[in-house]
Amino acid sequence: MTPDARILLVDDEASIQRAVGPLLRARGYQVDVAGTGAGALKMFGERAPDLMVLDLGLPDIEGTEVCRRVRALSKVPIIVLSARGAEADKVNALDLGADDYVTKPFGPEELLARIRVALRRVASEDDVETGVFRAGDLTIDYDRRRVLRQDTEIRLTPKEFELLSLLARNHDRVLTHRAILKAIWGPNAVEHTEHLWTLVAQLRRKIEPDPGTPRYLLSEPWVGYRLSTADSEGAA
Amino acid sequence: MGYHVAFMARGSSDVTRAAAAVGAVAAVTFIYVRWLHVSNLATVSTTFLLVVLVVAATSRLRVAAATSVAAMIAFNFFFLPPVGTLTIADPHNWVALVAFLAVSLVASHLSAVARARTQEAVWRRDELARLFDLSRDVQVVSDSREALASLARAIARRFDLEYVALALPRVGDWDVYEAGAATITLDTREFSRAFATAQTTLEFDAYARTYSGHRTMEVDGHTIRLVPLRVGTKPIGLLAAAGRPIEPGTLDTLGGVVAIAIERAHFLEERKAAALTRQSEELKTALLASLGHDLRTPLTAIRVAASNIKAPWLTAEARVEQIDLILSEVERLTRLFQNILDMARIDAGAVAAETRWAHPSEIVAAARGQVEQTLQRHTLDVSLDPDVPVRLDPRLTATALAHLLENAAQYAPEGSTIHVNARVTADGLVVRVRDHGPGVAPADLPYLFDRFYRGAAAGTHLSGTGMGLAIARGLLAVERGRVWAENAPDGGALFTILVPAAIKDTATEGEPVGSPAA
Numbered sequence: 001m002t003p004d005a006r007i008l009l010v011d012d013e014a015s016i017q018r019a020v021g022p023l024l025r026a027r028g029y030q031v032d033v034a035g036t037g038a039g040a041l042k043m044f045g046e047r048a049p050d051l052m053v054l055d056l057g058l059p060d061i062e063g064t065e066v067c068r069r070v071r072a073l074s075k076v077p078i079i080v081l082s083a084r085g086a087e088a089d090k091v092n093a094l095d096l097g098a099d100d101y102v103t104k105p106f107g108p109e110e111l112l113a114r115i116r117v118a119l120r121r122v123a124s125e126d127d128v129e130t131g132v133f134r135a136g137d138l139t140i141d142y143d144r145r146r147v148l149r150q151d152t153e154i155r156l157t158p159k160e161f162e163l164l165s166l167l168a169r170n171h172d173r174v175l176t177h178r179a180i181l182k183a184i185w186g187p188n189a190v191e192h193t194e195h196l197w198t199l200v201a202q203l204r205r206k207i208e209p210d211p212g213t214p215r216y217l218l219s220e221p222w223v224g225y226r227l228s229t230a231d232s233e234g235a236a
Numbered sequence: 237m238g239y240h241v242a243f244m245a246r247g248s249s250d251v252t253r254a255a256a257a258v259g260a261v262a263a264v265t266f267i268y269v270r271w272l273h274v275s276n277l278a279t280v281s282t283t284f285l286l287v288v289l290v291v292a293a294t295s296r297l298r299v300a301a302a303t304s305v306a307a308m309i310a311f312n313f314f315f316l317p318p319v320g321t322l323t324i325a326d327p328h329n330w331v332a333l334v335a336f337l338a339v340s341l342v343a344s345h346l347s348a349v350a351r352a353r354t355q356e357a358v359w360r361r362d363e364l365a366r367l368f369d370l371s372r373d374v375q376v377v378s379d380s381r382e383a384l385a386s387l388a389r390a391i392a393r394r395f396d397l398e399y400v401a402l403a404l405p406r407v408g409d410w411d412v413y414e415a416g417a418a419t420i421t422l423d424t425r426e427f428s429r430a431f432a433t434a435q436t437t438l439e440f441d442a443y444a445r446t447y448s449g450h451r452t453m454e455v456d457g458h459t460i461r462l463v464p465l466r467v468g469t470k471p472i473g474l475l476a477a478a479g480r481p482i483e484p485g486t487l488d489t490l491g492g493v494v495a496i497a498i499e500r501a502h503f504l505e506e507r508k509a510a511a512l513t514r515q516s517e518e519l520k521t522a523l524l525a526s527l528g529h530d531l532r533t534p535l536t537a538i539r540v541a542a543s544n545i546k547a548p549w550l551t552a553e554a555r556v557e558q559i560d561l562i563l564s565e566v567e568r569l570t571r572l573f574q575n576i577l578d579m580a581r582i583d584a585g586a587v588a589a590e591t592r593w594a595h596p597s598e599i600v601a602a603a604r605g606q607v608e609q610t611l612q613r614h615t616l617d618v619s620l621d622p623d624v625p626v627r628l629d630p631r632l633t634a635t636a637l638a639h640l641l642e643n644a645a646q647y648a649p650e651g652s653t654i655h656v657n658a659r660v661t662a663d664g665l666v667v668r669v670r671d672h673g674p675g676v677a678p679a680d681l682p683y684l685f686d687r688f689y690r691g692a693a694a695g696t697h698l699s700g701t702g703m704g705l706a707i708a709r710g711l712l713a714v715e716r717g718r719v720w721a722e723n724a725p726d727g728g729a730l731f732t733i734l735v736p737a738a739i740k741d742t743a744t745e746g747e748p749v750g751s752p753a754a
Binding site for chain 2: 013015016018019020022023026057083104105106107108109111
């Protein structure tokens with residue numbers, strides 16, 4: 001985890017500010033709070049936070065719009081707070097550049113874990129350009145297009161490799177079905193979720209120790225997929 | 237133009253024409269005998285034939301026959317030997333006579349057919365024009381129950397009918413929509429019989445241009461035609477018409493137009509019902525979205541705050557702050573729960589008014605007590621004139637007032653004053669709540685008391701449930717009271733409650749009265 005990271009918390013509800021603010025401060029983060037979209041954008045320019053926790057239901061500007069504008073300025077991770085059932089909003093926010101989401105009502109550990117992962121991902125992006133990705137016992141060699149599990153090579157079809165490397169390059173981020181379909185099959189395929197579903201099942205059979213309960217390639221129901229590096233965190 | 241008038245005009249013109257034709261025969265005879273002294277039989281007979289032909293072509297058969305008889309007599313008497321007698325000596329001359337008759341018959345028949353064709357074309361055009369007008373009337377038929385009655389009126393007007401009825405079957409009975417000057421009572425069993433025929437057979441009569449199911453009956457001296465109304469091949473009802481005779485083919489087409497109009501009215505009605513359903517679906521969606529948000533936020537805050545308290549690193553001060561947060565969020569959930577419950581009770585009609593004597597001051601104090609937490613950051617200015625007992629349900633009134641106070645506290649800026657004025661008037665108790673907030677946008681005024689409606693202008697601070705004002709209205713309605721909103725002339729919103737109530741006559745006080753609360 002990154003000490004002294006600066007987090008911008010955007011939520012119009014005073015009670016959420018009063019509860020989540022102390023939670024984050026107690027973990028060593030510096031916290032700025034904004035209650036409106038306009039306030040958030042202003043504060044974003046002034047304080048240059050390392051991460052943004054953004055509620056989608058803001059009184060003045062749509063949360064997704066804030067997401068889009070911030071993404072146009074910076075690559076800072078954005079974690080979206082949204083309501084259960086509002087999958088469309090989540091997907092929309094993710095497509096507009098948000099990295100992850102937490103569904104209200106959430107528990108403190110859930111939010112903290114997402115923040116940790118998002119900050120670590122930024123840190124790893126900063127110093128890694130080796131062309132090799134490691135997560136747990138999984139190694140991806142982008143240059144040689146090879147995938148190893150515990151030093152045994154796994155043979156992947158070109159599409160499987162494409163999907164795995166796409167997720168690995170965005171590890172610990174949620175990629176929406178739409179975004180993945182567009183990246184791998186092209187813009188005409190964005191509605192064909194069944195392609196993705198089949199490919200994910202194939203890939204899981206090859207890379208997961210137990211394809212029934214995946215530990216790398218995780219589903220985010222109704223939203224998308226993420227490649228989790230959570231186990232390597234435990235090891236580190 | 238009436239049928240009978242045309243007939244009579246034709247009858248009188250026959251006499252004139254016959255006279256003219258006989259005159260023509262006499263003229264030819266006179267000219268040939270006295271002036272020209274023509275005695276060539278061929279010339280004379282051809283001339284008479286010409287006269288007969290002209291008359292036959294322009295008149296009806298009986299005129300033509302009369303003409304040919306006249307011509308034959310004249311020919312016989314003045315020209316055929318022996319001249320001056322009606323005796324025919326030469327049998328050849330019988331041939332000439334028969335020729336006259338045959339020519340006049342054939343020619344007048346041909347001309348009668350041609351005239352009938354023309355007449356029919358005129359009638360067709362007339363009925364077509366009526367159908368055309370009616371089909372335009374159908375376009376403006378609205379989607380109400382009134383639609384079918386106005387459709388019947390349109391038919392009666394366009395076709396000059398004395399009586400028109402549209403009969404539509406419903407389970408076990410008939411809906412009948414009548415129009416026209418005549419009052420006729422029809423037996424619905426006739427409808428059922430005609431309808432049953434229309435349902436079972438569908439044959440096209442090419443000569444009459446009708447589908448099967450037409451029926452004619454006599455009721456109270458009126459000839460009534462029953463025509464099935466068909467959409468495609470399916471009969472949906474019956475049309476009864478009396479008065480002017482209408483050609484069956486036209487009636488059939490009329491039935492088609494009317495059937496389409498009825499279908500259209502039904503369709504519009506269904507569309508309206510669908511729109512209503514959609515609206516109520518939208519309301520449910522709004523309810524769920526609102527409840528979702530109002531539950532989720534306090535639950536999240538409580539969950540995070542509770543785990544903050546558990547953490548060892550919190551200062552005593554911060555711990556107290558987190559506990560306060562939990563308490564106020566629990567308070568919020570309680571209020572939400574109470575609101576949902578009140579709403580459900582109002583919806584279910586489970587709220588009953590229990591009237592008793594109460595002082596306005598008591599009601600205001602009770603309302604204030606219910607929303608003490610919310611009013612912490614506002615000053616309440618209460619005026620009472622006069623504080624005399626009124627008979628109403630103080631509980632319902634106080635709760636409704638509490639919702640208005642809560643609403644005022646939510647929208648008026650912190651630190652501002654909320655004025656409450658309770659007056660006892662001849663109409664009952666009038667309570668006004670006036671704040672110094674942004675007021676109500678004129679566009680919001682009509683919807684303010686609708687469930688889950690939140691003023692757009694209110695903007696940033698929305699901790700309410702969107703139910704408060706709807707509940708206030710619902711509770712007051714139980715005791716026949718009203719609540720309305722307006723903007724105060726010098727800014728801020730002004731809500732007024734009016735509850736009809738009996739007023740204690742202070743002069744004859746004796747009955748015990750609920751003592752005013754502090």
